[in-house]
Amino acid sequence: MGRRPEPHIKERLLDACADHVLAHGLPDRLEPLATATGTSARMLIYHFGTRDALLRAVHGRARQRQLDTFGDLLRVRPDEPYTATLYRAWTSITGPDGQPYLRMFGQLRESAEQKLWPNFRRTATTDWLGPLEDGLRSIGRPDLATLVLAVIRGLLMDLDATGDTTRTDQAFHDFLGAVEHLSSDGNEATRAVSDLPM
Template sequence: MARTPDLLRRRELLDALVAECAENGVGGRSLRELAEAVGTSHRMLLHHFGSRDELLLAIVDDVERRQMELLRELITDGTGFAAMWDHLRRPELRALERLFFECYARGAQGESPFTTMLPGAVDRWLDEVQSATDAAADPALARLGLAVMRGLLLDLVGTNDDAGVDAAAQHFVELIGSLENSAR
C-alpha cells in the first residue's frame, strides 16, 4: 500500500527533527524555533504532531524504535549489552537521551501526554529482547540489563564522566559474562 503524501511529509519532518535535536538539543526551544530549524512552519508541526509535547514524544518514540532495530542486530550477532552500550554512549546521542529522560520523568509524574509512553518504554524493550532471542532470555535479567543501561545513561548525561561510567558499564558486562558462564 502506498504511503500518503501527508505520512511521507510527517516522516521527513520527524527525521529532520531527530537529526536537529541530536545536534542541538531541545531545551526550552519553542515549536516555532524547532520548525525554523528544520525549514518548516510551526503550523505544519502542529498539523503533523498536534502539540510541542506530542512532537517530543514522537521524537523519543522514533529514536527508541531505531535503537530497538539496532538491538535486534546486536543480539543476533552475539555482542549484546557491550555493543549496545558502545552505541548508546556516543556523545552525539546525549541530547536525545536527555530528552528521553525528561519525557520519562514527566510521564512518571502523571503529566499528559507523557503518560502514554509508560509502561511501554520498558515493556517494548523487554518484548524486543524476548523476540530477538526467541524467548531464550531470562526476563528478569533482560529487565536488569535495561535498568542498568538506563541508569548508566542517566549518569552519563548528568555528569559527562565518560571514563567513570564506561568503567561501570565494563564491570556490568563482566558480571553478565560470569553469570552466563556459571549458568552453563
C-alpha cells in the same frame, strides 16, 4: 474546498523535526521547528493539528529510530559472544550516537506530568526486555534480561549525573564478567570478556 493533507510532506516534516530535536533539544516554541523544516508554524499545525500532537509525533519518530538502531546492536551475532555484543551496544548507547536519545528521553522521563507521552517510563523500560531476552537466550539465560536492563539503566543515570565515562564503562565491563559466570557458556565467554577493549 480546503487543501487535503499530504502524507509525504507530513513525513518529511516529521523527520526534519525529529532531526532538530535530537540535535538541539525540545524547543519551547514552534518557530525553531518551522525554521528547521523550511516551513511555518502555521503549516506545522496544519499537518499535525496541535503543538502537542506534533511533539508527540516527534517523540514517537525519535523513539522508533532509537529502537531500530539499538535493537539491532542487541541482536545476536553468530561470531560474537553475547557479552561482547552487550559491551559494544553499551559503548554505542553512551557514545556520540546515543547521547541525543539519552538527552531527549531523559527529559521526557523526568517530566512529572508526562503529558506528551503518558506511561513513558514504563514503555521505556519494557521496550528493551524483549531484545535483551532474545540475546541472553543465546547464552542460556533469558531470565537475566531484567537484571541486565536494571544495571544499564542505573549506570546511565550514574553517567548522566557524574559524566564519569571511565568508571561507568569499567562497572559495566565488570558486570558482564558476572553475567558470564551465570551463563552456560562460562569458559568461552570468560575469555571473551577479558579481551574486551577498555
